[in-house]
Ligand SMILES: Nc1ncnc2c1ncn2[C@@H]1O[C@H](COP(=O)(O)OP(=O)(O)O)[C@@H](O)[C@H]1O
């Protein structure tokens with residue numbers, strides 16, 4: 133359902149410094165209910181790509197299509213509907229939740245913004261918020277708490293509940309576990325994996341860690357300095373990477389040990 | 397559900413209460429801010445209930461007592477009497493109402509105007525920002541005293557005109573503060589999240605940005621309150637603000653000027669009142685900063 137076609141993003145250099153080409157002709161596709169991994173080191177342009185997909189940033193060149201329609205030329209009403217179908221979970225759960233809003237208000241907000249499509253009144257929204265929090269493993273006693281009262285893992289669960297609130301078809305996960313304690317990373321990954329199975333979600337799962345991708349994704353793209361250097365089924369990549377960068381990444385990975393997998 | 401653990405807030409109201417308790421605790425950590433708050437409360441009581449509290453309400457209303465001119469402080473007249481035989485304590489207490497009301501009006505209006513201008517400039521950006529900030533800087537360069545004189549000359553004297561004149565030169569400070577805060581908050585990830593969700597501009601401004609910048613606005617308002625009272629008093633002192641016989645601290649000070657140093661009590665007590673108000677609102681502002689703006693905490 134998502135097609136990224138030759139997207140280039142150039143940030144103009146400030147104060148005499150040269151321009152930054154964050155993305156150079158990036159192409160990838162995410163089919164319905166498909167889980168695609170995007171792996172690259174820090175600074176390779178992953179977040180820039182998500183910002184382009186969400187319409188927060190305009191690509192310098194190239195197109196982003198959702199169900200065959202270019203989001204750059206979409207009428208406002210259709211773009212609004214599309215925004216409810218594509219959701220995002222951000223990397224930093226400390227920065228991505230408004231500190232002045234309770235968990236309830238944070239998770240209810242997408243339903244308020246898209247009330248025309250969802251048609252939920254205030255009461256039913258509150259019921260659904262409780263349901264969603266339960267779904268991500270937070271009890272109803274957390275409903276009226278503020279973000280600073282939660283741990284990093286709990287905050288990310290709230291972020292996930294917010295992304296699920298409007299029944300999206302595709303969720304962009306921008307390194308959803310990299311800012312969390314190692315001890316809770318596996319739990320959150322498990323949760324994301326379960327949710328995907330349960331609701332047949334499409335994932336664009338971004339990470340700098342191949343190990344994380346391995347258990348969640350059907351296909352993988354490797355991005356290096358703003359360019360896709362390898363793309364293909366996950367098994368193929370792990371069986372034998374074709375690119376230099378892929379070999380380097382796999383070489384740096386600890387031996388796959390099923391006992392240490394987060395999805396035992 | 398009845399067995400909810402003790403410290404888990406069970407409703408939005410309880411959660412808010414818990415946050416308040418925490419804030420109050422931080423406030424009490426600094427005894428200076430408690431002193432500031434106590435003096436501000438005292439001033440508020442004087443401003444509200446003054447006419448019923450003062451020993452000589454008839455003097456506040458303009459009555460004079462030529463038989464008791466320039467009496468030094470005594471049990472009968474704690475702050476002594478002035479050239480008209482009026483009780484200075486009564487006048488100073490009554491003056492708190494004028495000073496606080498005028499100060500509050502100045503700060504509130506300046507905060508509202510400044511927040512609107514600053515929020516629009518910071519949020520919309522580009523040429524709107526450019527134009528609004530040029531105008532703001534222009535207003536900032538006008539000296540408030542001269543502006544007040546010009547307004548008094550053009551519109552005539554009076555408290556309302558004086559407040560208007562001070563607000564004219566006061567709002568740019570708020571506009572600069574709010575613009576900077578809005579521009580910083582606009583880049584926050586939670587604002588990006590709201591934008592990605594399709595939230596409207598008013599929603600982003602009112603739900604996500606403004607609630608996160610009320611703290612610095614309130615802190616500035618409190619710190620400014622003392623200076624606004626001082627400005628009102630200065631204008632009263634030089635004779636282009638509040639006019640006698642309205643008992644205002646600057647006016648009282650101005651009238652006492654001719655009788656120094658012999659009848660020092662006619663000047664010292666209104667002067668102390670001004671000093672106390674400026675001092676108290678500054679302490680309160682600092683305390684509020686600790687409570688509301690934990691980032692700035694040491
Ligand atoms: N707003 C911006 N202005 C200028 N350069 C930017 C901006 N955002 C990102 N970049 C640059 O683009 C490159 C890619 O950044 P990013 O997409 O955040 O990478 P990643 O998410 O993979 O770590 C980096 O070199 C970064 O410095």
Ligand SMILES: [Mg+2]
Nearest residue numbers: 178179223307
């Ligand atoms: Mg990133």
